[in-house]
Amino acid sequence: MFTGIIETLGVVQEIRKEKDNIHITMDSSITNELKIDQSVAHNGVCLTVVEIKGNSYTVTAIDETIQKTNLGDWKTGDQVNLERAMKLGDRLDGHIVQGHVDQIGTCVAVENANGSWIYTFEYDETLNNITIEKGSITVNGVSLTVVNSKKNQFSVAIIPYTYEHTNFNSFKVGAKINLEFDVIGKYVSRLYSIK
Structure with a gap:
């Protein structure tokens, strides 16, 4: 669950295709605070962190996500809005956002x-x-x-x-x-x- 209040911008470092999936490596100022298996919204798309190396982390998107979002148009160097999942008890400054793009x-x-x-x-x-x-x-x-x-x-x-x-x-x-x-x-x- 997210709030739609963007924390920071990330930059696409690498996009790697594997069968119908794509692995996206991002450079971000919040990377050192992330954990493997954590949810992060990328331009509103909830994706799971699967790897962390230095200031970069990688998430994976499946074909259905690629088809319903603008992820397929991303290029190296693109800036992406990032938000980590909200914590229970935090203020809800935006509105209830699921991270499931319609x-x-x-x-x-x-x-x-x-x-x-x-x-x-x-x-x-x-x-x-x-x-x-x-x-x-x-x-x-x-x-x-x-x-x-x-x-x-x-x-x-x-x-x-x-x-x-x-x-x-x-x-x-x-x-x-x-x-x-x-x-x-x-x-x-x-x-x-x-x-």
Whole structure:
């Protein structure tokens, strides 16, 4: 379980394919605090640490994860938003994030709003995911508040701190991003679809 509050950025050092899996080696300022078998969210994708060497650690992604996320597009040198799993008793500063990406979205607009930025994303509405105005959304692992909610599109406002301390500063129109919709909203939506 995560909160969507990014701790640091990691840098992809190596990507190695093995059958249908990929092994991703990351360089990170939190590596010395990690343990083998620990969960870390990478752009919102919960992955397990399988190896640690110096300042680098390795995680493995299976084919299903690769297909449902933007992991397959990562390249050496890419910056990735990192968050370790929350501790019981910690403050929940973002919202409840599972680290299970629902689908990939596409950045369709970036607007400089005189001190902040408005990013607009589109997603495939046929997968039955929804956003609501002022509800929560996770974009590449970042907990955000939805503005301008539409059937297959929404926007988020990014403050300078978030812009500087996450990989939002690298998003351009056309960028593929990981989306995890609000878990409470997903359960409510599912209950209504059963009736």
